[in-house]
Amino acid sequence: MTEPAPVTLTPAREGIATLLLDRPQRRNALTRAMWGAIPGLLEQAAADPAVKVLLVRGAGGCFAAGADIAEFRTALADRAGAEAYAGDIARAMDGLADFPKPTLALIEGACVGGGMGLALACDLRFAAEDARLGITPARLGLLYPLGDTRRLVEAVGAATAKDLLFTGRLLGAAEARDLRLVDRVHPRAALEAAVLAYAAEITAASQWTVRQTKAMIRRILAGQRHDDAETLAMFLDTVEGADFQEGWHAFLDKRPPRFPFV
Template sequence: MHAEQIYISRHGATASLVLNRPAKHNALTEAMWREIPDLLAEAEADRDIQVLIVRGKGGAFAAGADISEFEDVYATEERAQAYSRAIGEALDGLARFPKPTLASIEGACVGGGCALALACDLRFAAQGARFGVTPAKLGLVYPFNDMRRLVSTVGASAAKDLVFTARLIDAETALQIGLINRLMPQGVLSQAVEEYVHHITQTSSHTASVTKQMIALIEAGQDEDDEATRQLFLNAFSGEHFQEGYRAFLEKRRPNFPKP
């Protein structure tokens, strides 16, 4: 049993960033936000880890930021800036994490919880999950980077709909608009995520890392190949992963890719 409100657990080549406040539906405190960058750095440095899963304990993903702290964290402009900066560093750090990330979502995925899921590469959810982007309920504004990730995921029209209304949507609607990638029956989400992640761990971590770099450049507005992207492509041919991959193909065996 873990007493920490947020922690990293490991299983083979997979790590999980676990939100552990089930009595509060895993609402994120300021301390939890501040701890995320260090936990991400720990998982990034571990050469055995190829995939990071983000999940919550107790049947909820995350109900958002802990509103009970708002009187303190928004007491002054300086305090609000520091709090918002801590959240931004956590979410941007997760979005920049160089290994594949997957949000495993049950129950509430609302507000800051939805922002956390959007910072992951992929989102799998169980039926019964609920999603909401809710700054309009508090008279707040969604930060630019969070809005960019939302628009990139669901498109501008659906993003406006979610933010203007601040309504909760069910998992079926979330799948329809592209907010989640897959929807699972209740009770099988963990197994489905484990099976999917196993496929990733059997492939090249170098390919995954460079793919994330390429897609980040595309999402940032780059629309043509340049010297840097050409070099990313060409470097693979002299890399250890390609040397192992093509030999394994010729020898009709599963590749044993080296650790990064």
């Protein structure tokens, strides 16, 4: 019997679930089995109405040291194998980037290479102040795939993306925040509480608004500049929706809203 991949989805607690990379003995270096397991776990979380926010983190005080280079000897042995291996990784990365609910990366320790790629596929990144981050294909003579490169450029801009990819240098959390590679930095002891508090703010908001907003921003990042029939319908559906009706009535009644959409 094949052993389960060391990546798990924890049940939602107060609307917050966790995708956990659980291979701490190897600093959560991502095996092919782990890449392959991620899309199914994301589908499970997307379908679960109890999940409003998904945290992505690593076990043992480390986010992920990247893809497991020990597998390269076989996974990248020929062109066909390399294409299949890259497809496994792309499905995991794209699945996280396209996940319909908010995703937050909780970054401790090393967040390098494929680990940084996973973090960039999340909506927001929160790092411990002693975290070390980097994107290191230049140290291996490898090329970062287009999807991962695009997400990096969207986060930090073209010039900074070139800097990080050309050099493969590692960054401290403060510099990573200054470059917009991460969004917020906290002391390690306070990081989890800060992320959970932020996630709770999202779970208290209208989930209809949150998810439609994420879909709208995805369109903008894909190049859409003007409303079309679909985006206009998104807006009108919201105006007619139960969450908006509850929201403005609650405002006039001076009470907290009880949004029905889950």
